[in-house]
Amino acid sequence: MGLLTLLRKLKRSDKEARLLILGLDNSGKTSCLRKLADEDISQTTPTQGFNIKTVMSSGFKLNVWDIGGQKAIRPYWQNYFESTDGLVYVIDSSDQKRLQETSVELNQLLEEEKLSGVPIMVLANKQDLLNALSAKQIAEELGLHSIRDRTWQIQACSAKTGEGLQQGMEWLVNTLG
């Protein structure tokens, strides 16, 4: 990839939409991205920095940035806000203990000036696990229905099986288009 590629990805382009994937650590952001890019997800380790991949969805080129979610490096999420066309927020649907924490982070993102009006796709990930909450339950817990300043959608998915991921991207592409 190299530093020059980073600069080229930074550039706003008419041909490529720039998506940002955020969410708590262990929510499955990198797995979602890898699955979307048809890559093996069995070797995924916690992301210390970021991963960038170009994926195609409904004929559109998506320039997707997956940013590490550990608490210590969340303050640096702002580094990547510039020129964002769409936000993907990933939630571990099986981890009910951290719903409060992820809700706080999400609300802070919604207040960011640089992300104002940016459409958001909430991925209710890990639906393959038995104790996963449904997308409807999560939308209620997070109070998504009170979002008025942008279009949003929640999609149940599983990075493990791939179920729901394409639908999520298609919704975003249609919204941006």
Added chain:
Amino acid sequence: MRLRRFLLRYYPPGIILEYERSSGIEESKTIDLLDLDQNTDIDATVEQIIRHEPLISESKRPQRTELRDKATSTEHSKFRLYQALSGHELPLTNCAFNKSGDKFITGSYDRTCKVWDTHTGRELLSLRGHRNVVYSIAFNNPFGDKIITGSFDKTCGLWNANTGECYYSLRGHQTEIVSLSFNPQSTLIATGSMDATAKLWDVETGSELYTFAGHQQEIVSLNFNNIGDLIVTGSFDHTTKLWDVRTGRDVHTFTGHKGEISSTQFNFAGDLVISGSIDNTCKIWSVRTGTCQKTLRGHQDEVLDIAFNAAGTRIVTGSADCSAKVWNTITGNCIASCYGHHGEISKVSFNPQGHTIITASSDKTCRLWNVETGDCTQQLQGHTDEIFSCAFNYEGDTIITGSKDNTCRIWKSEDYSDRQQYYDMQ
């Protein structure tokens, strides 16, 4: 006229004469010996210099042999991992040594620039204040007492390299600053930005002197020539421009590339500029006429970085096709091709002696190569993610590498360890 001091410059080889005029005024004169090599008949060279240079006497002869032997050494020493530094919280961007090599600096996505002690590996300073990625960094070599940092936060920081004090935060660019440089005299700073302009700033006052406007797209590369009267900028608009530092006007626009420019550089003499491009080629341009002298073709994919050797006689190009190539500047012929990396090569440079090149790759390794044969002499393994930057110190016995794995590694040549042990025993 009286000769006061006689200085040797190793990389590139040259002699600097400091002398006193009969009026008492001190001046200096440089004799470049850019063509010096192992086969140079040193006696003939000396005779020629003495004939043309009344300041030099017979007694200086032995030192010139030393100059040839050191400046053109072809020893390929092995490097060993000396230390892995994990002070940064996020991926590194660029790294750079000061002239003496006792310190180096690293920029990072964690918004800091850190100053490190090359010998102990200790973090000396962490320059804080930027609100986004610190991308481009530089010492004011050869002085080394100041540092500049270009950030995605649109500002450039000017810092005291010893105390970490921030002298100025240079504001004016509309978007990310991604290239910068001090002029050789350390009186000016030039910055290049994704806003398609370059700016010139005064070191003393921190004020903006000129905006170089003319590029249609992002400026990603910027360099001064050795005298400091010209700046070259490379842009995503496929052109390279030459600017007059004194007037702020554009002198030449080098057009011909069919893709974004990735990297630019002046040769030591300052009569040539090279530009690497996404169009898979590197072009050599004449500074005087503004015309293309040679197009270096052979890479199968984007050329991501380019560099001259210290004397300007050779060029190295690194490509997304996973290979690096060495070229003769005069003929434009490819001398050697370096194959072996499994990922794109995003950084290349010569060691100061010019017999080795280093390549940094997305395959998580750096490799050292013999310039004449293209053989890989060593792999620097250990990073766990791709390597974004690498640099030799001026002596050529230490390498630093900056990676996406959040670490910086120091590699020292075995000669260095031997010498250090020798010093330790004294």
